Amino acid sequence: MAEELKLFRTWSSxxxxxxxxxxxxxxxxxxxxxxxxxxxxxxxLQYNPVHKKVPVxxxxxxxxxxSLVILEYIDETWRETPLLPEDPYERAMARFWAKxxxxxxxxxxxxxxxxxxxxxxxxAMVEAMEHLQxxxxxxxxxxxxxxxxxxxxxxxxxxxxxxxxxFEEVAGLKMVDEDKFPLLAAWMQEFADSPIIKDxxxxxxxxxxxxxxxxDAKLAAAASK
Amino acid sequence: MxxxxxxxxxxxxxxxxxxxxxxxxxxxxxxxxxxxxxLGSKSELLLNSNPIHKKVPVxxxxxxxxxxxxxxxNYIDEAWPSPxxxxxxxxxxxxxxxxGDFIDKKIFEGGAKIWGSKGEALEVGxxxxxxxxxxxxxxxxxxxxxxGDNFGFVDILLIPLTTWFYAxxxxxxxxVEDECPKFSVWVKRCMQRESVAKALPEPEKVYEAxxxxxxxxxxx
Numbered sequence: 405m406a407e408e409l410k411l412f413r414t415w416s417s418x419x420x421x422x423x424x425x426x427x428x429x430x431x432x433x434x435x436x437x438x439x440x441x442x443x444x445x446x447x448x449l450q451y452n453p454v455h456k457k458v459p460v461x462x463x464x465x466x467x468x469x470x471s472l473v474i475l476e477y478i479d480e481t482w483r484e485t486p487l488l489p490e491d492p493y494e495r496a497m498a499r500f501w502a503k504x505x506x507x508x509x510x511x512x513x514x515x516x517x518x519x520x521x522x523x524x525x526x527x528a529m530v531e532a533m534e535h536l537q538x539x540x541x542x543x544x545x546x547x548x549x550x551x552x553x554x555x556x557x558x559x560x561x562x563x564x565x566x567x568x569x570x571f572e573e574v575a576g577l578k579m580v581d582e583d584k585f586p587l588l589a590a591w592m593q594e595f596a597d598s599p600i601i602k603d604x605x606x607x608x609x610x611x612x613x614x615x616x617x618x619x620d621a622k623l624a625a626a627a628s629k
Numbered sequence: 630m631x632x633x634x635x636x637x638x639x640x641x642x643x644x645x646x647x648x649x650x651x652x653x654x655x656x657x658x659x660x661x662x663x664x665x666x667x668l669g670s671k672s673e674l675l676l677n678s679n680p681i682h683k684k685v686p687v688x689x690x691x692x693x694x695x696x697x698x699x700x701x702x703n704y705i706d707e708a709w710p711s712p713x714x715x716x717x718x719x720x721x722x723x724x725x726x727x728x729g730d731f732i733d734k735k736i737f738e739g740g741a742k743i744w745g746s747k748g749e750a751l752e753v754g755x756x757x758x759x760x761x762x763x764x765x766x767x768x769x770x771x772x773x774x775x776x777g778d779n780f781g782f783v784d785i786l787l788i789p790l791t792t793w794f795y796a797x798x799x800x801x802x803x804x805v806e807d808e809c810p811k812f813s814v815w816v817k818r819c820m821q822r823e824s825v826a827k828a829l830p831e832p833e834k835v836y837e838a839x840x841x842x843x844x845x846x847x848x849x
Contacts, residue, residue, distance in 0.1 A: 454764065478724065481719050495707060496707075500695075503700065
C-alpha cells in the first residue's frame with residue numbers, strides 16, 4: 405500500500421517547521437497543505453477538532469496533532485536516523501528539555517519580552533535570561549542538544565536559531581548576547597547552517613513584516629486598555 | 630549495582646505526585662517515599678535535583694533525577710517495561726500522548742479558575758471546566774479506560790487530578806456526576822484499582838487544603 409502522508413501547516417509556524425525538519429531528516433516524502441488560519445479548511449477542522457491548530461500530520465488518513473506528539477510518532481514510525489536517544493534516562497532528559505523550551509523559554513521570550521514593553525518587558529527579560537542560562541549550561545561539551553547530531557531537543561528548540569534575530573530586530577533589543585551565551589550562540593549558528601534546516605526556513609523579510617505587525621497590534625491593544 | 634534505588638520526592642496533595650505513585654505501583658517497583666514541605670521549606674535534595682523548577686514530583690533512580698510528572702511516567706514505562714502503560718501501536722501511542730498533553734494543559738489550570746476566583750470569573754471558569762470534561766468524556770466513549778480495555782498512561786495522568794474535583798464542586802456549586810455521568814463512572818472504575826486507591830488522598834482532605842490555599846491567596 406502506498407503511504408499517504410500529509411502535513412497541514414502555515415508558511416510561518418515554527419511548530420510546523422519541527423515536523424518539516426523531522427520528515428526531511430528521515431528522508432520521508434509527504435504532501436504539504438498550507439492553511440490560512442483566518443479561514444481554516446474543513447479538513448483541518450475535521451482532523452484537529454480539539455485545538456483547530458497546525459501542525460497536523462495525517463498518515464494514511466489518521467491525524468496526529470501537537471508538534472512534540474507528532475515528532476515522537478514520526479520517530480517510532482520511521483526508525484532510521486533516530487531523533488530520541490535509546491536509553492530511557494536520556495529520553496527522559498530530552499523530553500524534559502523540549503517541555504522546558506515550550507513551557508518556559510518560548511513563554512518568556514515571545515509572550516514576555518517580544519510582545520511587551522516597559523516594566524513588563526524588563527521583568528520578562530530577567531526570566532528569559534535565566535531560562536537561556538539553563539540552555540547554555542546544558543550545551544556544555546556538546547555541539548547539539550542531541551550530542552554530535554541534531555536530535556529531538558534541537559528540533560524542539562530550533563525556533564531560537566532564526567526567530568531570535570527576528571525578534572531582536574523587530575523589538576530593538578538584544579536577547580542572545582554572544583559574550584553572555586557563547587555556546588547557545590554557537591548552537592544557533594550550527595543549527596541554522598545545517599543543510600536541511602537552512603533549506604527549509606521561511607523568507608526573512610516576510611517573517612519580519614509578520615512579527616512587526618503582530619507586535620504593533622499587541623502593544624496597541626495593551627495601551628488601549 | 631545490583632540493587633535498584635528508587636526515591637520519590639512527594640507532596641501528599643499533589644496530583645502530579647499521585648501520577649508517579651500510581652505508575653510505580655502498577656509496575657510493582659519498590660521505592661523510598663520522602664514527603665516534602667512544599668509550602669514551607671524545600672529540602673536540599675529537592676533543590677539540587679530540580680534546580681530549574683524546584684517542584685515535586687522528582688523521581689531519583691540510582692541517584693539520577695527525573696522531573697516533570699508526565700516525563701517521569703514515560704520514564705517509568707520505559708525503565709520498567711512490564712506491564713506496558715502505553716499501547717504498542719504508534720498511532721494509538723500518539724493518541725494517548727495527545728490526550729495526555731490535553732489533560733496537562735487544561736485540567737489543573739481550568740480547576741484553578743474555579744477555586745482561585747469568585748463571582749462572574751468563577752461562573753465562567755466552571756462553564757469552561759465542564760466543557761473540558763465533556764471533551765474527555767467524548768474521547769472515552771464506551772471504553773472502560775482511555776486507551777481501551779487496559780488501565781494505562783492517560784488514566785494515570787488524569788485520575789489523580791480528580792481528587793481536586795470535590796473542591797471545585799464545593800466552590801463552583803456543581804457536581805461532576807450530574808454534568809458528566811460517564812466520566813464519573815470512569816473515576817469510580819479507576820478508584821477500584823489498588824494502585825490508585827493507595828496512592829491518592831481523600832478529596833475531603835484536599836478540599837481543606839484548597840480552602841487554606843484560597844485564604845492564602847486572599848480570595849474570600
